[in-house]
Structure formats: structure tokens, C-alpha cells
Amino acid sequence: MxxxxxxxxxxxxxxxxxxxxxxxxxxxxxxxxxxxxxxxxxxxxxxxxxxxxxxxxxxxxxxxxxxPSTVFESSSDFRLHAHTDEKDALARAALDFVTPGMSLMLDDSTTALALAKLLPQVGPLTVVTNYRLITEELRAVEDVRLIGIGGEYSRTHDSWIGLSALEMIKSFSVDLTLVSTSAMTGTMTYHQEQEIVALKRAMREAGSLSVLLMDHSKVGRSALHRLDPVGAFDHVVLTGPVDDELVEGLRKQTDVRVVTA
Structure with a gap:
């Protein structure tokens, strides 16, 4: 050497x-x-x-x-070890929306990864994702038809992003989209990166139904870029504790479910 x-x-x-x-x-x-x-x-x-x-x-x-901060999203490596109990609880709750034969789109959130680990118990599914760790989790599952979204590889997110990924997402129409993001208030969801906002927004629009999964640490915070109004999602699943008044306000906009980690 x-x-x-x-x-x-x-x-x-x-x-x-x-x-x-x-x-x-x-x-x-x-x-x-x-x-x-x-x-x-x-x-x-x-x-x-x-x-x-x-x-x-x-x-x-x-x-x-x-x-994370309002302008900086933590790396995938960091997020994998943060609030794991809450993510597992969100994944179990999200499983209620999934039935055999469905097509799903999962984003590059570690919460979606927690759900992916439970999908083999559901039955035949088609899963579309840009997250490398989800593809690794599901690639050997016989009952899962796996479609990977390609593009520019991001080491920070451990996923494929960019214009190619965005165009590929827009080409799909799936039964259910499940995503998470960095922050939300009583009316709006946010992310620190404009490019990621475009991908997550396209994912939500690709689903006949959309579910937002958020652990309590992200609630009551904002970030640099607006993603979508809370009401744009068909369902929101949160882990407690969450302020009762905030939950009441959210429920005026969409279906909200609060689960315990």
C-alpha cells in the first residue's frame, strides 16, 4: 500500500x-x-x-x-436510531390500511422502513420505493413485487432522488402512498429540502389514498419549505403525546389517529 x-x-x-x-x-x-x-x-x-x-x-x-434543523435534514444513519419505538408503533397502525393485492408507494423515511418490515405478513403486494434500505428489506420476499425508483443516489438520504426519480414517480398510480416528513404544524407539513418536497408531493399525488406517518417529535415544528397542507392527506397517524387542542384542529381537516408507542 x-x-x-x-x-x-x-x-x-x-x-x-x-x-x-x-x-x-x-x-x-x-x-x-x-x-x-x-x-x-x-x-x-x-x-x-x-x-x-x-x-x-x-x-x-x-x-x-x-x-435536524429548519434547514438541515438528518442523515438516514441518524434517523435509523431515533424514536424507534414510535416508528414501530406507527408502522403497526399503518398496516391497517394495507390489504393483500394492493400497490403501495413508500418514501425514503425510516418510518416507512419500519412498515416495510411488516409487509411480508400481509400477502401479495406491489411496492414502489426510492429508499435503498426498503429494497434491501423486501428484495427476497416472494409475495412482494418490488419496483425501485431510480435517479441520482443521495448518500445523505440513502435513496434515489432528482429529476429522473420525480418523473418516474409521476408515471405511477398506486392504491396507497405512505410517507413521513420532517415537521408539521396544525395546518401544514414541511421539509428542509426543496428537492425532497417535490418527491414527497408527487408520491402523495400518485396514491388513490395517502397516509402521513409522524412521530410526536415532529409535531408543532416547521422547516424551510412547505410540503402540503395537512388536509391534503387522507389520513394522518401520530404517536402521542400530542396536544389535544392541536389534534382537535387536525381532525377538522382530515382523519387523525393517535397511537401509543
């Missing part, structure tokens, strides 16, 4: 160490990461800058975080 290859391998190993640490804790200071990796402060800053450019982590003054 050449010196250049050795340096590259060392950098990749160190950056993976940083990512694993931040994903586990949610955030970390530069000083903390310097002590963790045993390299200089400047080297840690360069690593952080590279990871931020790749959309894996988000920089702030003095440190780095994997937590």
Missing part, C-alpha cells in the same frame, strides 16, 4: 469514528472529537468540513451535530 493509500484509509477510518460518535450522541464539540481521534484540531476541522459537505453532519460554531 502506498503512502497516499495509507493516508486515505486512515482518514476514512477516522471520519467513520467521528460519524459513529456523533450519531450515538447527537452532537459533539471539536475538542471532544480531537480527544477521541488523537489528531490535531485542524485535522478535525477538515474532517468535519468534508462530512458536512457530504451532508452527513451539520457544522455549528465549535462543533458538529447530526440533529
Amino acid at each position: 502506498t503512502a497516499q493509500q495509507t493516508a486515505r484509509a486512515s482518514r476514512q477510518k477516522r471520519q467513520q469514528q467521528i460519524v459513529d460518535h456523533v450519531l450515538a450522541k447527537g452532537d459533539a464539540s471539536v475538542a471532544e472529537l480531537t480527544e477521541l481521534t488523537g489528531v490535531s484540531v485542524m485535522t478535525v476541522h477538515r474532517d468535519i468540513a468534508e462530512l458536512a459537505d457530504r451532508g452527513i453532519l451539520r457544522k455549528y460554531h465549535g462543533g458538529v451535530t447530526a440533529q
Whole structure:
């Protein structure tokens, strides 16, 4: 192995160490990461800058975080380990909308992934998705006809996005679309990225019925881009605790179900 290859391998190993640490804790200071990796402060800053450019982590003054903000969506890796009990509860509730023979469209949310893990127990289904982890989950299931949405691969979302993906989504008409998003208020849903908004909106429009799945941490928040009004979804499933007044307001717009994790 050449010196250049050795340096590259060392950098990749160190950056993976940083990512694993931040994903586990949610955030970390530069000083903390310097002590963790045993390299200089400047080297840690360069690593952080590279990871931020790749959309894996988000920089702030003095440190780095994997937590979402109004303009930054957490990576798929981080979301996989967040609010898992709530996502499992949402998945079980969402299964009530699924019957054998249906065609489903699932987005690249980790909540949809939790549902995908339950689909083999339903029976024959056609599943359309742009999320790599859902395709991995279902690719060996004989009763599932699996259709992958192609496009530009996003490492942050671990899914296929972009214009090609959008055009492919618009070519489908499915029985049921199930999606999640980053934030919602009493009247509107949101996401941090305009490109993802276009995909999720097209997915909702592709379904004869649409279901929005949201854990309680996303409720009462907004993000940079408006997705769709709450009333645009046929059903909304939430995990508690959720403010009773907010739920009452939501129910004036659409069917709302609150489940317990």
C-alpha cells in the first residue's frame, strides 16, 4: 500500500469514528472529537468540513451535530436510531390500511422502513420505493413485487432522488402512498429540502389514498419549505403525546389517529 493509500484509509477510518460518535450522541464539540481521534484540531476541522459537505453532519460554531434543523435534514444513519419505538408503533397502525393485492408507494423515511418490515405478513403486494434500505428489506420476499425508483443516489438520504426519480414517480398510480416528513404544524407539513418536497408531493399525488406517518417529535415544528397542507392527506397517524387542542384542529381537516408507542 502506498503512502497516499495509507493516508486515505486512515482518514476514512477516522471520519467513520467521528460519524459513529456523533450519531450515538447527537452532537459533539471539536475538542471532544480531537480527544477521541488523537489528531490535531485542524485535522478535525477538515474532517468535519468534508462530512458536512457530504451532508452527513451539520457544522455549528465549535462543533458538529447530526440533529435536524429548519434547514438541515438528518442523515438516514441518524434517523435509523431515533424514536424507534414510535416508528414501530406507527408502522403497526399503518398496516391497517394495507390489504393483500394492493400497490403501495413508500418514501425514503425510516418510518416507512419500519412498515416495510411488516409487509411480508400481509400477502401479495406491489411496492414502489426510492429508499435503498426498503429494497434491501423486501428484495427476497416472494409475495412482494418490488419496483425501485431510480435517479441520482443521495448518500445523505440513502435513496434515489432528482429529476429522473420525480418523473418516474409521476408515471405511477398506486392504491396507497405512505410517507413521513420532517415537521408539521396544525395546518401544514414541511421539509428542509426543496428537492425532497417535490418527491414527497408527487408520491402523495400518485396514491388513490395517502397516509402521513409522524412521530410526536415532529409535531408543532416547521422547516424551510412547505410540503402540503395537512388536509391534503387522507389520513394522518401520530404517536402521542400530542396536544389535544392541536389534534382537535387536525381532525377538522382530515382523519387523525393517535397511537401509543
